[in-house]
Amino acid sequence: MGRKSMMGAPDQTRLRIEAMEEQRSLRRTQMKQARVDRAAEEQRNISAGNPGDVDFIGLVRRWREDHAGMARPHRHTVDTNGGSGGKNDNICVCIRKRPLNDKERKKKEHDAVTVLHPTATVHSAKLRVDGIHKYLDHNSFRFDHSFDEDSSTEQVYQYTAQPLVSYVCGGRGVRATVFAYGQTGSGKTHTMSGIQKMVADDIFSFLSDNVLEDDSCCSCDNTTISIAIFEIYGGRIQDLLNKRNRLKVLEDGRGEVVISGLEEFEASTPEDFLALIEAGQNNRTTHATEANDESSRSHSICQVLFRDSTSRRLKAKLSLVDLAGSERGSDTKSHNRQRRTESSDINTSLLALKECIRAIDGDSRHVPYRQSKLTLILKDSFTSNYARTAMIATLAPGSLSTDHTVNTLRYADRIKEKKIGDSFTPSQRRSPVRQAKSPVRKEIVEEKVDMKEHRDEIDENISDNILYEDDNNVEEEIQELTKFEEPDNVESQGPSEFDQVVQQLFDEEEQLLSLHMQSIQQNAEYITEENKLLESVQGENVDVDAYALRLAEILQHKTEMIQAVRGRLEPFRELLRKEEELSKKY
Numbered sequence: 001m002g003r004k005s006m007m008g009a010p011d012q013t014r015l016r017i018e019a020m021e022e023q024r025s026l027r028r029t030q031m032k033q034a035r036v037d038r039a040a041e042e043q044r045n046i047s048a049g050n051p052g053d054v055d056f057i058g059l060v061r062r063w064r065e066d067h068a069g070m071a072r073p074h075r076h077t078v079d080t081n082g083g084s085g086g087k088n089d090n091i092c093v094c095i096r097k098r099p100l101n102d103k104e105r106k107k108k109e110h111d112a113v114t115v116l117h118p119t120a121t122v123h124s125a126k127l128r129v130d131g132i133h134k135y136l137d138h139n140s141f142r143f144d145h146s147f148d149e150d151s152s153t154e155q156v157y158q159y160t161a162q163p164l165v166s167y168v169c170g171g172r173g174v175r176a177t178v179f180a181y182g183q184t185g186s187g188k189t190h191t192m193s194g195i196q197k198m199v200a201d202d203i204f205s206f207l208s209d210n211v212l213e214d215d216s217c218c219s220c221d222n223t224t225i226s227i228a229i230f231e232i233y234g235g236r237i238q239d240l241l242n243k244r245n246r247l248k249v250l251e252d253g254r255g256e257v258v259i260s261g262l263e264e265f266e267a268s269t270p271e272d273f274l275a276l277i278e279a280g281q282n283n284r285t286t287h288a289t290e291a292n293d294e295s296s297r298s299h300s301i302c303q304v305l306f307r308d309s310t311s312r313r314l315k316a317k318l319s320l321v322d323l324a325g326s327e328r329g330s331d332t333k334s335h336n337r338q339r340r341t342e343s344s345d346i347n348t349s350l351l352a353l354k355e356c357i358r359a360i361d362g363d364s365r366h367v368p369y370r371q372s373k374l375t376l377i378l379k380d381s382f383t384s385n386y387a388r389t390a391m392i393a394t395l396a397p398g399s400l401s402t403d404h405t406v407n408t409l410r411y412a413d414r415i416k417e418k419k420i421g422d423s424f425t426p427s428q429r430r431s432p433v434r435q436a437k438s439p440v441r442k443e444i445v446e447e448k449v450d451m452k453e454h455r456d457e458i459d460e461n462i463s464d465n466i467l468y469e470d471d472n473n474v475e476e477e478i479q480e481l482t483k484f485e486e487p488d489n490v491e492s493q494g495p496s497e498f499d500q501v502v503q504q505l506f507d508e509e510e511q512l513l514s515l516h517m518q519s520i521q522q523n524a525e526y527i528t529e530e531n532k533l534l535e536s537v538q539g540e541n542v543d544v545d546a547y548a549l550r551l552a553e554i555l556q557h558k559t560e561m562i563q564a565v566r567g568r569l570e571p572f573r574e575l576l577r578k579e580e581e582l583s584k585k586y
């Protein structure tokens with residue numbers, strides 16, 4: 001027995017070693033095969049126009065396979081009959097994802113957004129601290145409508161703006177507003193231009209179908225359609241249909257907001273309507289940004305005014321608002337003052353806009369519309385009892401934009417909070433779920449590629465970025481990591497000190513320019529008067545005393561004027577210095 005065991009022990013050990021070697025060799029063969037498969041998959045992806053990271057593309061594909069069949073058909077959510085609708089029915093929030101473009105493909109980005117109406121999910125690519133483990137972080141949000149990259153603008157229109165067009169055409173005293181919101185280059189202008197074409201056709205066909213029908217609606221025989229288009233850029237309001245003239249926004253004693261000097265043009269046909277829109281679009285302020293060669297840096301507002309043909313009284317108003325592209329602070333760090341203040345102003349106004357739209361359906365009686373020029377101008381879109389709003393948030397699908405995209409979704413989500421409901425139940429997820437800290441509506445799932453069995457090979461192939469999952473601490477580790485991964489966003493921060501200084505700068509600039517203009521005008525009048533005064537003192541029978549007295553008065557006024565302009569210039573220069581200083585901090 002003792003002899004047998006003494007002889008058997010080395011045999012057992014040898015056998016175990018042989019078995020381990022066999023397993024190792026099998027694992028090596030499997031790994032080799034995995035690498036060959038991975039290379040073949042990468043090649044297939046490249047041929048299909050997806051040169052991005054093969055592993056992340058694979059993870060996204062598997063997530064989509066797991067969630068296939070979860071998209072629901074679109075149904076109208078907004079009451080189009082002009083009634084008051086239920087709570088939340090006054091606002092329709094939807095998202096539209098655009099297809100991945102060549103610029104993103106060239107940067108080897110992959111498509112990181114999945115839209116399964118009513119849900120939109122962003123798959124953020126993550127690496128663990130060791131730099132080799134890859135996983136996805138999924139953020140899902142649910143909206144009234146979620147449109148994927150194959151959805152047409154007609155479909156988007158049908159569920160967002162079209163009900164509002166019927167609403168304004170069919171009622172008196174009503175206000176409807178359509179917003180396009182999103183990261184620069186995500187498709188706001190593309191979507192809004194398409195919508196404008198459909199609005200043009202629908203308004204005129206609605207009006208002609210309803211001729212003489214009913215005085216309570218905007219029937220064609222007694223209604224004229226006028227268009228006004230202006231932009232808000234860096235605190236300034238400029239008329240896009242009238243040589244970009246600078247306009248003033250005033251709130252009168254009754255609380256009515258008036259844009260003084262804004263020109264309106266009558267449109268009698270859809271063609272007139274579109275020609276005006278095109279003229280306005282051509283005058284818009286654009287700059288190249290990282291994400292878009294021709295980025296709109298202004299909020300453009302097209303007002304379609306339904307007026308009584310005789311009295312010119314306003315019956316209804318439809319506002320089509322193409323918002324300026326949101327950019328993160330970090331994207332603007334290297335910019336000059338103009339670009340910096342422009343971005344700050346955009347973010348301030350977008351924050352104010354969110355609060356104002358929320359107030360339409362919220363219980364709050366306070367609508368903070370004075371927080372920005374954009375919201376002040378749109379006051380009646382928030383405060384009228386007959387206001388309806390559609391917000392279309394556009395998404396860029398590229399993997400380098402996921403922080404931005406999550407921010408866009410959060411922004412849209414907070415406008416009208418919806419919960420992840422029956423369309424997305426945890427039981428349908430195959431991976432462990434980590435619930436986000438606060439909102440129920442947010443779903444974060446960490447998904448890992450399980451290649452534990454290849455552990456031995458990792459050390460040999462570390463540079464291949466092989467994926468594996470090997471210990472039980474991963475959940476904690478990921479939670480630790482993601483604590484620091486909240487993207488910086490327009491959403492989570494209130495206006496910073498920098499943003500506040502920028503707003504003061506705009507106010508101060510407006511007052512300084514207005515005073516400077518007044519002083520130039522006054523000066524011109526004095527020059528004319530001084531010329532006459534000089535002539536009078538050079539003739540016969542001159543009254544030198546009167547000349548001297550008037551000249552003294554004029555010089556005194558001029559001195560006071562110069563002092564007044566100087567008095568405004570100093571605080572303005574001080575704010576410029578402050579802005580420069582703060583721009584280095586933020």
Ligand SMILES: Nc1ncnc2c1ncn2[C@@H]1O[C@H](COP(=O)(O)OP(=O)(O)OP(=O)(O)O)[C@@H](O)[C@H]1O
Nearest residue numbers: 098099184185186187188189190292295296324325
């Ligand atoms: N749904 C879509 N389908 C196909 N192409 C699209 C779509 N949306 C946008 N694009 C294209 O993407 C590019 C950027 O779109 P667009 O100019 O509309 O972005 P934007 O959000 O208005 O940007 P910015 O805020 O910088 O002005 C354009 O070339 C546009 O044609």
